[in-house]
Amino acid sequence: MEEQLVETMSSDLPRSVAKGVTWMSSCLPFHLADRVIHGHNSTYLVQGEHSSILVDTGNPSSWPIISSTLDELLDGRELTYVFPTHPELPHTGNLPRLVEKYPNIQVVGDTRDYHLFYPQIVPNLHAKVPGDKVDLGGQEFVVVEALIRDLPNTQWGFAPGAGVLFTADGFCYMHRPELDDEDPVHLPGECGLTTGELQVPIAVENAAFFTGSALYWARFANDADAVYDRVLHLIDELGVTSVAPTHGNFISNIRDVEPIIRAGHKRAYRYETAQS
Amino acid sequence: MFTSLHTDKLTVLGGNIPLDGRVSWVPEGATGFQPSNAYLLTEGTSRLLVDSGLAVHSEEILEDLAELIGEGGGVSIFFTRSEMDCVSNLEPIAGRFDIERLFTGGVINPFDAFDDLSRMALRGRRHQIDAHRTEEGDSLARAAEIEIAPGRVLQVESPLLRLLPTFWGWDEETGTLFTSDTFTHGVMDRPDGQRIIDSTVEDTTTVEQVAGHLYAKYEWIPRSTCEPLREWLQEKFQTLDPEIIAPSRGCVLKGRDVVRRHLDFMLDALTPQLV
Ligand SMILES: [Fe+2]
Ligand SMILES: [Fe+2]
Ligand SMILES: [Zn+2]
Ligand SMILES: [Zn+2]
Numbered sequence: 001m002e003e004q005l006v007e008t009m010s011s012d013l014p015r016s017v018a019k020g021v022t023w024m025s026s027c028l029p030f031h032l033a034d035r036v037i038h039g040h041n042s043t044y045l046v047q048g049e050h051s052s053i054l055v056d057t058g059n060p061s062s063w064p065i066i067s068s069t070l071d072e073l074l075d076g077r078e079l080t081y082v083f084p085t086h087p088e089l090p091h092t093g094n095l096p097r098l099v100e101k102y103p104n105i106q107v108v109g110d111t112r113d114y115h116l117f118y119p120q121i122v123p124n125l126h127a128k129v130p131g132d133k134v135d136l137g138g139q140e141f142v143v144v145e146a147l148i149r150d151l152p153n154t155q156w157g158f159a160p161g162a163g164v165l166f167t168a169d170g171f172c173y174m175h176r177p178e179l180d181d182e183d184p185v186h187l188p189g190e191c192g193l194t195t196g197e198l199q200v201p202i203a204v205e206n207a208a209f210f211t212g213s214a215l216y217w218a219r220f221a222n223d224a225d226a227v228y229d230r231v232l233h234l235i236d237e238l239g240v241t242s243v244a245p246t247h248g249n250f251i252s253n254i255r256d257v258e259p260i261i262r263a264g265h266k267r268a269y270r271y272e273t274a275q276s
Numbered sequence: 277m278f279t280s281l282h283t284d285k286l287t288v289l290g291g292n293i294p295l296d297g298r299v300s301w302v303p304e305g306a307t308g309f310q311p312s313n314a315y316l317l318t319e320g321t322s323r324l325l326v327d328s329g330l331a332v333h334s335e336e337i338l339e340d341l342a343e344l345i346g347e348g349g350g351v352s353i354f355f356t357r358s359e360m361d362c363v364s365n366l367e368p369i370a371g372r373f374d375i376e377r378l379f380t381g382g383v384i385n386p387f388d389a390f391d392d393l394s395r396m397a398l399r400g401r402r403h404q405i406d407a408h409r410t411e412e413g414d415s416l417a418r419a420a421e422i423e424i425a426p427g428r429v430l431q432v433e434s435p436l437l438r439l440l441p442t443f444w445g446w447d448e449e450t451g452t453l454f455t456s457d458t459f460t461h462g463v464m465d466r467p468d469g470q471r472i473i474d475s476t477v478e479d480t481t482t483v484e485q486v487a488g489h490l491y492a493k494y495e496w497i498p499r500s501t502c503e504p505l506r507e508w509l510q511e512k513f514q515t516l517d518p519e520i521i522a523p524s525r526g527c528v529l530k531g532r533d534v535v536r537r538h539l540d541f542m543l544d545a546l547t548p549q550l551v
Pocket of ligand 4: 192
């Protein structure tokens with residue numbers, strides 16, 4: 001596989017997906033022997049009248065494209081907040097570059113560990129807990145407990161005015177049955193499509209394969225129903241209409257997609273007899 | 277400050293993390309100081325660094341490396357995980373030393389954190405250690421090998437007990453098992469405390485402490501089917517009979533008695549109803 005140096009953004013993106021919410025995604029192309037597949041590495045910009053918040057930072061290798069997209073969308077204003085869902089490169093890797101570009105930016109969220117990884121941004125760190133709200137002016141951003149996570153300091157976010165729930169690595173899946181890679185991928189041309197617009201629906205096997213590797217613990221914990229019941233409860237409680245994962249297409253029809261992801265998660269469990 | 281674990285063969289370097297409520301991977305209310313570890317394996321003039329420590333310790337890691345391998349010296353690096361506690365000194369190390377080879381697994385390429393120019397210069401030095409993934413994503417059927425120098429290899433395996441893509445290393449020469457983010461429970465009262473638990477120190481570790489640290493990061497353990505994990509761990513330790521457990525953070529566990537005691541703690545922690 002040829003290593004790509006520059007991540008690209010599809011010409012279909014950035015795209016407005018809900019009131020004040022713009023989907024920005026750089027797509028990393030993977031060149032396989034016989035085809036090219038893409039992996040989403042999305043960031044989302046939520047804008048209000050006086051402030052804006054970037055959800056996840058994208059990979060450092062896509063910084064040039066993220067930076068110029070922000071220039072275009074912010075139109076001369078400063079980025080006020082960034083909400084990294086958890087400290088892995090695709091989600092937080094551009095924090096130092098963002099602080100350099102916007103020295104007054106507030107990094108909000110579960111900021112534990114960040115002082116160890118990025119000592120130079122300590123003055124910008126503003127820890128938040130679930131329930132905390134950030135006012136953007138006619139638009140709010142609410143910090144929400146992550147119900148599916150891969151690190152203890154993962155957080156989710158919600159924009160009530162737009163009905164969008166930001167779920168980090170939760171609800172990531174690959175939707176092409178014929179693709180065998182374990183990363184959530186799509187085909188060129190699908191970069192800016194929502195799940196409602198995709199021609200081939202997600203299959204349970206896709207979700208199972210992805211869950212089994214990316215949420216490795218699913219093979220040991222036989223509690224998918226409990227997990228997704230809580231997620232559905234959250235969706236009802238908050239009034240979520242769509243879900244924005246970092247990897248994978250924007251989910252416009254969460255009620256249709258959730259049962260598939262749940263079934264896939266269930267299938268990832270490996271052991272017949274539960275622990276006594 | 278670095279400490280030799282095995283003369284001319286293995287050194288541990290890194291700083292301490294104050295446990296002050298701002299660290300996610302320790303149990304709530306944990307206090308004291310947790311060592312953050314990088315390990316330098318040496319064989320003649322060849323060196324392999326296992327993990328790179330935390331950015332907040334960058335200065336001391338770089339100074340220690342300069343003393344150990346010479347200013348601008350060549351070194352290969354193996355990352356047990358692509359998480360920030362392992363990789364966050366890659367860039368400063370690349371700026372001051374010659375990274376000869378970089379061994380990583382998973383899909384995250386740590387060189388992606390570099391600017392285009394440096395990435396260009398370093399491309400080709402990265403070796404994907406899990407290029408051949410097993411069908412079911414379990415521990416690798418046959419361990420990959422990293423040659424430190426002719427005749428000295430580090431065997432690499434993806435452990436069954438893991439959270440994110442993770443690799444354990446086994447150095448037969450020194451009897452050292454590199455366990456990444458497990459066996460991380462050894463903390464110190466003072467920043468200048470003893471970062472190695474061996475037969476010469478009073479070991480006050482309890483099973484609750486081991487479980488607390490394990491569950492802080494592996495929060496799913498208490499609600500999971502753990503028999504396969506215990507079996508795997510037991511078999512691993514029986515086969516290898518390690519003399520040193522070398523985690524990415526926490527005290528180094530040294531000596532067969534110490535290793536056996538801490539394995540028992542871990543097996544009990546993996547039996548949640550006992551804790
Ligand atoms: Fe993640
Ligand atoms: Fe991911
Ligand atoms: Zn991710
Ligand atoms: Zn794409």
